[in-house]
Amino acid sequence: MNHPTHEQIVALKRLLIPMADDEWMMGHRGSEWLALAPDLEEDLALSSTSQDEMGHAKVLYDLLHDLGEPSADYHVYFRPANRWHHARVTALPKSSWAEWVVRRYFYEMFDQVRRSALERIPYPPLVGALKKMDREEAYHADHARSLMDILAHGGAESYGYLREAITDDWAYLADLFEWIGPDESWASWDVGELAPSAMRTRFESQVHQDFAIWGIYWPEGVPLATRKARHHDSSPDLPALLDDMREVRNQAAKAHW
């Protein structure tokens, strides 16, 4: 499928915009922790993981641009709030370190499942980009697990923070598994792994296994999302986040950076 049909282009956009936006938001929120992480190693790790995620988002926005979408710069710096399609958990404001560790872990586990589903779409530019990301993301997944491990085995206090953060983030996880647009969009590829229910099952099985190792109570399955989970028509936090993210750029929006 080197030359996708119009329908396939629409379907690819509905799959890739959510992923690009998730990666961007994780990179942006991660960068907000710079210089605030509990130790120097984590500070350095955050600079790498955030830069990686933003780089991955750029690759995806570029793929979308090849499919007829506006440029990466437009998507990041000029797109209105109601046209973003990240899952809310990726853009939650910074709270505690434990919350960030938990958010990263859930996101990395989900992102693995999503990449392996998307890799089954026979569109070579996408598969090539995802395979490259896999190699970098392997470091992210190991690292996210190791941070969870530290909190789980760090004593009663850190375990308490971990439990609290898991409870807080759990309700938001549902949105991750939703795409935008109807499931029929990608039906022509016959890739069952793309179904939100299939991704959720694979994610749950991985997390359930990890929780058992860390002695964390399994809170039953991830709740179901509404089909509009990735639409932010009236999100109160998003305009503020975008203003903040674009503040420097907006000093001279028309300049060449």
Next chain:
Amino acid sequence: MTEDDVYKQLQTVYDPEIPNLSIVDLGMVTAVAVQNDEVHITVRPTFIGCPAVDWIRKQIEEAIDPSRCLVQIDPSSTWSTEHISETGRRALKTFGIAPPSSGDTIMVCPLCGSERTRRTSLFGTALCRSSYYCENCRQPFEGFKTL
């Protein structure tokens, strides 16, 4: 200018954060073609989010001749640490960064040569590096990530 001349000139374009490692030895240059008066150079990016790509492109143009050098960045070509040449691996070591290991082999300390090392973090001061500590010379050091 022949293709050999171009390669020789590209040996003077270095990774901005590892100033003795040329982009040729890093494995970034995938094609060089001299046609009439134009020099076409194709390079592949290393880590996806590496912010140095545009800077490297400019350095290439300046090293050759901005008026007739066309640099193409080819994101479809997959770079891996296996593309780093033997000279490149030696340059890393000289600069104080342990070259990428293959598989689970022990990282040898680039400062004292000891194998009594341990990884302290998967990440380091740049996208391409992890952090290590040498129990022998008691120095922290960085090792190139294996991709």
